[in-house]
Amino acid sequence: MSTSSKLTLSLGEQQLAKLTNEAPEIRMRALEQVETRFIRCLQHGEPINFKPVLLLKQLIRWFGYSPPAAADRVLALMLELLRSNYVDAIVHKIPGQRLLTELDKIRKILGSLQSKRAMELLDDLQSLIAVVYNETTSVDRDHSSGESQSSNSEIGDFSIERFKLGPADYEPAWTRASLDDMATMKTFVDSLTIDIDLELLDHLTNLQIKLCDYPAEYLLQTPHIFLRLLHIQRMHADKVLLQINRTLFTTVKLLQRRLSIRSKTLYYSASIESLETSPQQLRVSSALTLLLNGCLELLGPPQLEVCRHNWHIIELIVEVIETFCQISAPVPNRIVERLGLIVPNLLDYCGRFNAGPDNELTNLTRNLMIPRLQSLIFNGLLMDVTSLNLKTNPNMDKVAARALLQPIMTDSVYLACVPLRMQELCDLCDSLKSGTQAEKQQMVRLKQAYSTALNQLVSKTRLAPRELLREQRQVCLVLIQLGSEKLLKQLCQAMVKCSCFYGTQPELRQEAE
Secondary structure (H helix, E strand, O other), X not given: OOHHHHOOEEOOHHHHHHHHOOOHHHHHHHHHHHHHHHHHHHHHOOOEEOOHHHHHHHHHHHHHOOOOXXXXXXXXXXXXXXXXXXXXXXXXXXXXXXXXXXXXHHHHHHHHHOOHHHHHHHHHHHHHHHHHOOOOHHHHHHHHHHOOHHHHHHHHOOOHHXXXXXXXXXXXXXXXXXXXXXXXXXXXXXXXXXXXXXXXXHHHHHHHHHHHHOOHHHHHOOOOHHHHHHHHHHHOOHHHHHHHHHHHHHHHHHHHHHHHHHOOOOOOHHHHOOOOOOOEEEOHHHHHHHHHHHHHHHXXXXXXXXXXXXXXXXXXXXXXXHHXXXXXXXXXXXXXXXXXXXXXXXXXXXXXXXXXXXXXXHHHHHHHHHHXXXXXXXXXXXXXXXXXXXXXXXXXXXXXXXXHHHHHHOXXXXXXXXXXXXXXXXXXXXXXXXXXXXXXXXXXXXXXXXXXXXXXXXXXXXXXXXXXXHOHHHHHHHHHHHOOHHHHHHHHHHHHHOHHHOOOOHHHHHHHO
16 A cells, blocks of 8 residues: 555645635635645545534635635535535534525625626535435525524534533532522523524523523533533524623623632532532533633634624633633633734734825724724733733743744734733743843833834924934834834934034934934
């Protein structure tokens, strides 16, 4: 047997994530790689290691970028995926009605292109979905008018094994639910299996209100309401997803309050009951990890003027990380690495916007407001997570941690506008034993230089020509990074206006030279 036949091709999560990169050239390159490997394996009957559900979701998200490029190729790849042996994984994870809904959205997007080939592929996909899910297209259309098939099919398939939990993910229950409380918890679970979205919204609102009447740990115990909420979070979108995120947000806040109360109280029940007889509950750190991982998967691309899609998810991420800090538990490395990828992506996204004529400055500000705000939030989250892991895990990879912080170190605007974070970053670099004193002094110099340069752009704090010429070293240090023609023009005018002083003040002439 040849060596090549023993190797198994793979499509990693990072490679599939490039299908929704903000840069069109990166998306196209990723599509070519995924298409080549996947089609080749199908043609030769070779196995390929990848996540079919993730690939399908990424191909659907491809059409969220305008103008939609290579629509025929993407739809053809979706068709081959649903025809392959990997379709079983998709059937178990994604309901047929949801796929049909997504195809309808794609059809509306591609309607303006008037591509006959694309419409034929969409028709083939809809017919194939009806066959794969053992349904007729007419039945699917009837369900789309009022009922959501996703809840009935997917929630009924709820299984704890899907979360891949081990013995280390459980701990003795903090309190044991009474028979009446247990009956109420089962009623809550039954209310989450409703197959009509409007009723599910009402039940989620009712659950969000009633959760405050019970200890937060009940949600981590049998019948596993917390895990069921995470399961539903993966299956829904739009208004249902927003309400689920609100319910999960309430759960996290209740858990924070419960942890605060327990930190001031002594408990002996764990030592009285044996591990065999005492009920178990999901460990808090494991529950937070599952929720944080799910939120990062749902996090969509930056929105220019609309923040509703990502805002609840970002709010959840912030609260989960605060809860990690509250229990002094390290955040898993895989999540830290994902945060480390989000930070430079957001910075790159914001950096691609250029200020045109003066009348476009208002539009630039409006378009950058939400993405830049997200960037500021994730900068702080990455620093908080790194600091937390440094305190709770002395053996962490400090070189890798500093590499993840590198984009923040070069985000001069963030450091200049948030000086407390700059000092915190300096202290963090010192703790990682990677930030030398010279690097710390360089960051201080950059802060002072940016402050001087930005003040020069404001009429009230603008320096006179002679003072500006004396401070030109600081301004020139950040002139290229700022890319300000106005600032360069002020420097040139200062050299001209101060020419009469060069004979009597040689140091001023030296600064000009």
